[in-house]
Amino acid sequence: ILEKQKINFLIDDGQRYHFKLKLFKWNPYILYYKGNIDLLNNKILWIVWPRQASPYWQKVLENLFGYLDGLSLCTISGMAIWIDRLAHNLSIQHSIPTIAVLGWWILYHQKQTARYMMDKIIDNWWLILSEFKLDFEPTKYSFPQRNKIIAWLSDMLFLPEARIKSWSLITADFAIEMNKKVYWTPNWVFDDISAWINEYINKWKITPINDIKKFVENNFWKSLNSSNDTPIEMSEDELKIFKSISKIWESSIDDIINDTSFDFPQVMINISNLEISWFIYEISPWIYKIS
Numbered sequence: 001i002l003e004k005q006k007i008n009f010l011i012d013d014g015q016r017y018h019f020k021l022k023l024f025k026w027n028p029y030i031l032y033y034k035g036n037i038d039l040l041n042n043k044i045l046w047i048v049w050p051r052q053a054s055p056y057w058q059k060v061l062e063n064l065f066g067y068l069d070g071l072s073l074c075t076i077s078g079m080a081i082w083i084d085r086l087a088h089n090l091s092i093q094h095s096i097p098t099i100a101v102l103g104w105w106i107l108y109h110q111k112q113t114a115r116y117m118m119d120k121i122i123d124n125w126w127l128i129l130s131e132f133k134l135d136f137e138p139t140k141y142s143f144p145q146r147n148k149i150i151a152w153l154s155d156m157l158f159l160p161e162a163r164i165k166s167w168s169l170i171t172a173d174f175a176i177e178m179n180k181k182v183y184w185t186p187n188w189v190f191d192d193i194s195a196w197i198n199e200y201i202n203k204w205k206i207t208p209i210n211d212i213k214k215f216v217e218n219n220f221w222k223s224l225n226s227s228n229d230t231p232i233e234m235s236e237d238e239l240k241i242f243k244s245i246s247k248i249w250e251s252s253i254d255d256i257i258n259d260t261s262f263d264f265p266q267v268m269i270n271i272s273n274l275e276i277s278w279f280i281y282e283i284s285p286w287i288y289k290i291s
Helices: 017-021 036-041 055-068 085-091 115-125 142-153 166-178 190-204 211-221 236-246 253-260 264-278
Strands: 010-011 031-034 044-047 074-077 098-102 127-130 157-158 181-184 280-284 287-290
Touching: 017 055, 017 142, 031 036, 031 115, 036 127, 036 157, 044 142, 055 142, 055 211, 074 085, 074 142, 085 115, 098 115, 098 142, 115 127, 142 166, 157 166, 236 253, 236 264, 236 287, 253 264, 264 280
Parallel strands: 044 074, 044 157, 074 098, 098 127, 157 181
Antiparallel strands: 010 031, 031 127, 280 287
8 A cells, every 4th residue: 555655654763764753752663654755854834723713813824924935944734624724725825845744644634625735745745744554543632642743843833822721732832842942923912812822921931923024034044946056144164065065965074074174173163053054954963964
């Protein structure tokens, strides 16, 4: 079935098991996927919304996506009804790679209304993930389990609103536990739909977004594909290392030293600067790749 449906899988301790999944003790033993698994190497924005989101927050999301065009990032969400699918759909509309993490067997939605959206994700060579076995259908327990995987893989969470006892509460707690940054946007203090957000504001667990454009500029960078030039905010040494890494699929510290003739401290200082700017990332200890 996997071969016929072009479904691949990662196994814990296998060569391709992604390093982000190894950071936590409850990582899944097996993870099924369709599409481009290398998207996990990108900077990933997790978007979560309750099922009964207000029209105001839908407008916030549309405004956010208006600033994401041409930037190097992926969105990630859970393919659940309403906002999850809105996040995936806006990603498709704006040609932003999106990752869908499912709370069911990877082919379960072949008989559901989400089939079109999942087909669009695969047609764009993006990514669908699931840890659930053949013919597994969603339960109320599989969604929190799915959200743990999303929390492992994402770099930050955007959660504008949530009621008390909302599923979003569990979601955000996963992200906070894993030291991921959680963001929210200003909301009406008297509205029940903002009750959980207001509680977490008081605990200083989440970070406000008062200017969506500045939030995007501070967290994401221009896609290298949007210009024929190399990034302009690099020193000569950083640029030399960047070009060295880009010559091959992945580069070790020794590869970079041999190619650039820089000494070890010089390489490490410049690699740190490139990582901070998200031009490169470390895929495993001492191994680097272009973002």
